[in-house]
Every structure is written in C-alpha cells, then in structure tokens.
Amino acid sequence: MPSPRTPLPWPVLALFTAGYLAPYLLPTVVGRLDAYLPVTATEAGAIGSALLLSSATAGFALASLVERIGARTLARAGLVLAVLGYGGAALAHAVPAVVLGAVVGGFGSGTVTAVAATRIAAQPDPHRASTLGLLSVSALAGAVYLTVPHLGPGHGLPLAAIALTALAVWPLTGRLPAAGAAPHTRRERTPLPRLRAGLVLLAAMPFWSLAQNALWGVSGRIGLTQAHLTEATLGVVFAVALGAGLLGVLGAGALGPRFGRAVPIGAGTVLIAGCIAVSASATDLASFAGGEIAWNACYPIVLSYLIGLAASLDPARGRWAVLVGSASSLGTAAGPLTGSVLSAQAGFPVMGAVLAAGLLVIAVPMTAVALRAGRRTLPVVEIPVETPVESRAPRTTTAA
Template identity: 65%
Template sequence: MLSRPRALGPLVALFTAGYLAPYLLPTVVGRLSAGLGLTPAQAGLVGSVLLLASASAGFTLAARVERIGPRRAARIGLLAMGFGYGTAALGASVPLVVGGAVVGGFGSGTATAVAATGIAARRDPHRASTLGLLSVSAAAGALYLTLPHLGGGHALPFASIALAALLVWPLTSGLAAGPRRGGARRAVTVTAPVSAPLPHRRSGMVLAAGIVLWSMAQNALWGVSGRIGLTQAGLSEVTVGAVFAVALGAGLLGVTAAGALGARLGRAVPIGAGTAVIACCVLLSSAAGSLPAFAAGEVLWNLFYPVVLSYLLGLAASLDPRGRWAVLVGSASSLGVACGPVVGSVLSEAAGYPGMGLVLCVVLLLVAAPMTAVALHTSGRPLVPGSVRRRGGAPAAVVAGTTSASTGLLPQIGAPEQEIAELPVATSRRAVQRSFRLARPADRG
C-alpha cells in the first residue's frame, strides 16, 4: 500500500529552527565579543563550538531518524535547543554560555537532521529545500531588523533561537510518531532495509568534502562580516543590521527565483556558475571600505548563496531516497560552518580582511569544479525499464524507481544489475518461407 506524503509545514518549520543559529552567527559572535569581553578569535571559537555540536548531531543521526521516529527525534532536538540556548541567554559566565551553546547546537543539528530526512523523501526535494531556505531567511532578516533596537548583549540572539524552538514544538504533531516504513517520493514506497548500503558512495563523498570547504569559505566571511562593517567600513550596528536584513531579503528573492526555475537549467549550472559569482562577491565584501561597497557585496552574496545551497541540498537528497546523504551532506555543511568563524578570524588577523577575502575566493573557485562534476555525473532523465542496462545499472534504477510508471515493471532501487543472456534461435529456410506466406494476406490489405 502506498504511503501518503507527510505535510510539508512541520518539515519547513524544523528546517527554519535548525538553521536559525548559523544565520544569526554574525550577531551572536559580535555580541559575545562585546558582552563577555572576549577577543574576536575567542568569540569566533565559541561560535565554532556551537556549530560543531550541530554537525556532530547530524553525523550521529544520519541513519537513525527513521529508527527513533521523526516526531520523537524532533522534540528531543527542540527541547535541547530551548534548554541550551535559554541557558546561554541567561548565563553571565563564559563556561555557562559555552555549555548552553553546545547543548543548543546539538539540538539544532537534531532538528535539521529530521527536516533533511523528511525533505529527501518528498516528491520534489528541491522545492522543499527552497521553502525551508525562504522561511529561515525571512525569520533571520526580521531578527536582524529587530534585535539592534532591543538592546545589546548576547542574551537576545540566544533567546530568539530558543523562542523559535518553542514555537515550532506544536507543529511536530504533524510528523510520524514511530519509525517510518516507507518514503513518499512520487508515491513509491521505499522498502529498503535499514542496513542497506549508501548508494552513490563516491559522488556523495566528493559532494560532502566539497561542501565542507564551500560552507567554511562562506561562513569565514559571514562570521566576521559584522566586524568588517563596524571597523573597516565605519558603520554603526543599526546600519550593519539593516544591511544584513536587506541582504537576507535579497536571499528571499534568490530562493524564490530558484524555486520558480526548478530543474530547467539542471543542477550543474546553478552550482558551478553560482559559486563563481559568490567568490567574486566575497572578494568585494571583504575589501569594502564604505557603505555602498559593503552593501553591494553583502546583498549580491546573499542573493546567490541560498540559491546555490538549495541546489546542493537538492542534489544531496537525490542521491538517496531515504535521506541519508541529505543528512550527511547537511552535517558536512554544518562542519564547514563551524570551522568558518575561526578560519575567518585567523585569516583576518594574519592577512587583513582583503587578504582573507582573496584566499576564500580562491578556495570557492577550486571547490566549484568537483561539486559541478558530481551534479553532471548524477544528473539524468527519467528512464524507461529497458534503458537501465544502457545507462548504467543501479544509478539508473534509482532514477527509474522515481518515475510514475507501474512499480512492477521497474527495477528495484539498489537491485543488482541482471546479466544479459543470449538465447539461441534455430531458424530454418522452411520456417522463414512459411512465415512469409502467413504474412502475405495482411500485406494485401
């Protein structure tokens, strides 16, 4: 019996709550430095610890969400977010704030893992990822406009994330209560055992390794963007917050355009060309010395960043209908995000902000090539059952298994390729002549 797709709203809400901490990273790091008397490198290290905890949760839960149950895992993550970030908001000492950030980060990673697993099982994972990025961009933009007017200190950003987790809690009732028995992609139930091996291992590993460096380069600049605006460009905190809000608003437009564009250009062009454009924006933003240059770099960068990220998440979801690669690649992205603030702080102190931007630009250009190659290698058109042998076995079976044709005629996902056996056919001259005589009356008609 075919399983009914779960509502998309709870998954988008979980995605928003899980990604909110990385999106608020500049204000979190900046306020930790100002409120607790930490150096920029120490504040960046606290942000990295938070995101590292988030990444570790994703790696731990990559293949366990179905076993635990999406609703239970989501509620555990949201509870950890509320407790951890709430503790960090109320804490006045560095150890208490760091401990709360670690617990909250683990909760964020858990919520993101549940959302990624559910999104990968959707009929259109790219559209679901786009809606999630649209939601988190809107929420983060609203907070960047609001927080500077409510006072300083590190309590407000942490309290905002904790509040978001509490608001998402009631929506978890729309998730499955127990272990999921099947997926919902194109109304085809996935019955692979829990211990089934990961498909597309080589492509998945290349994509995961690439997105670590991609995310690290992005967030190395994002983690110090607030300081670039305050110190190098000479702007006030209110002005920097307004620039970030406008930039995230541009991200909303980019994500909307990506959702409307869909798969018309495939995945390789948005990933490769988009990353090249982002590299140029990083170079512009890091060298900004005035409001126009800083705003142009941040707005253009945030316009393209969520577009490329949506295609990367959609590519990861397409590698495994059970969502394991989606969670692993998302966790690899969180790992890169975790390393970003420290890398940005170290590079900016060693080479200055323009030198840091040049290094990050080169890293982005280098990493664009393998990720684009993965998108080209794993892309393909829907196949008919007879074309599996010509197109390459198990990967073709995955694509054919996601079409709307009758499942009885399609190869099973992950099934071994069948050997082609030639059948001997004995043909005699008399049999050919007899077949010709039987066919002649039809030819006259």
C-alpha cells in the first residue's frame, strides 16, 4: 500500500490539466463559435468534434511510442502544437483558419494527454493521481467559465485560455523523463496484458463518452434557448456544476477501494443517465441547474474509476490507459455533432432520453470488466487536505 505521503507527480498533473481542458470547455467553445462566426449550430458542433477527433487520433498513434520517443520530448511537442493551434484559432476570423487551428490544437492536446496517461499508470497509486488531475482541470475550467462572460464577445477567449494553459505548463516538462531514461527495448515487444478485459473496455468507452459529451456539447444551447438563461447566469451554473465535480472527485478519493470499482462505475453510470434526461428536458433555471450540477458531481467519480481501471490493466507501460483514453476521446469527438444532430431533429428532451437509454445498456459490459479486474485489491486513495485545486476526461469528458 503506497503511503499517503508519496510525492505528488505535479508535472503529470499539469499535463493532465492541459490535455483535458479543451473537452471541459467544449460548451463555451462551441457556443461562441456558433454565436460569433458565420456557422450554424451543427457546423459549430462539427468543429468541436474535429478538435476532439484530432485529439483521439494522437492518442491512438502515440500509445506505444511514449517510452521510445521520451515523455519530455512528446509533452513539449504537444504543448507547442496546443499553443500554436488554439492560439491561432483564437486570433483567426476566417472559418477555415479556425478549423485548422482547432485540429492542430486538438492533436497537441491528445499528445499531452497520452504522455499524462502513461505517467499516471506508472504511479504507485494511479487512482489517486487521476483524481488529483480531475480536481485540477475541474477547478481551472470552473474559473474560465466564471471569467470568460465578463471579458467581452468573440469566439477566441476560451481557445486562448487553453493555449495559455499549455504555455504555462511548458516549464514543468523539464522534470519528465527523456528518451532512453529507462530500458525498454525488450518491453516494446511485450503483448498487451489482460486482452479480453481491455478490448471490452476499449469498445465500451466511445459510447460512454459520446453520451456524456453529446449533452455537454449542447448544454450551453439548452440553457440559453430552452431554459432561457443569460450567458452570465449560464456561466455561473457551469462553474457551480464544475465545483460539484470537484466535490465528486474528493468523494471518489475518500471512497477509494471501499466499494471496489464495479459499484462506482455501474451505479454511477445509471445515475448519470438520469441526470442527462433531467438536464436535457429542463425549461427553467432550477431544473437545468439541478441536472447539470448532479451530472457533473457524478461524472468525474465514474471517470476517475475508469481511468484507474484502465491503468491497472497494464501498470508497467500504461498502454491500456492511453488506448482507452483515446477511445473515450473518439466518443467525445462524436458527442457535439451527435448532440447537435439529435437535438435539431428531435429536440433536446428526446435527445436526452436516447442518450440515457444508451448509457443504461453500456453500463452492463463496463461493470462486468470492473468486477473481474477489480478482484485485485485497489490501493487506498487519500487526497491530502493541502491539495491545490487551482489548476479539473474525459471530459474522459470530457463534456462533456
């Protein structure tokens, strides 16, 4: 059992935050693209999907290459792409340039996330590291949601926030291992362990993430058009919801191994399904805020256990953590477009009902994997009181 005094992997947590921030800011990114660029709501959702698909592509491409290339080199390359891509998209006004910047930035986010996932899997307590990472990116995203509505109009503010975060993380990359820092020549040929469990989780995660981010991608529009909120009120709701997410992650850390992995993943997914149905059918502040806050409180709890579960399948090299995270990003990428199309064709309430039903179905195989893999004892997760939360995935939305 690792000691609660084990030094926290701050560079890894910073990378986690930089990599996951884009999915967490998806509602305001898509909403501002729709409001301030000559694109339709569906086209804005498609741009968000392109960003996240690029991120997923990076994860799949780099899953087995982090050791060979070196965590430091890959992290720096990803941060550079994020700064240039998101920064360029924030400054551009032509739609093609914004799309190109979003895709380049998304690839950078995926590269950074791949490095963070492999390093988290290598930690003595990957669940603890993942919960701290979710705390970090939740808090930062909440601060952005509170701040952006007061900084003026334009599509570029949330994109600039992602770029600046990547720039701020750069100095910490010097503490990451370089290529050749550890022997790995023979380990590169090692087959993936626990293949059946990994493949089931790999197949299930895109659908789980799609449901989350289909709602998260259109939550801004639900609040503005169906619940009749102002942008400032909407920002407060999202900030409070992300604050509830912080409490959820702290709750996951406090629960640790007490209920294993199957109960948090299975029961948590069922609760999320109910929250999505409530939020999507909301017509006033109370119902919208209630659904979003409850959903955001449950989402990171389940996500933290899923990240820990994936990491436990290949603790030596973290390949399942990267692959499952990238599969989650595929669902995240399809989420905004799926939510936009479903809501445009059938309305928000029907969209919510369809997503909730899908989550109930997908909860079964995910719980089965957790039951089998969770027979091994989970490490006790203890998050120290002094944990900083100034820096919150998927949204493995990852909104989500």
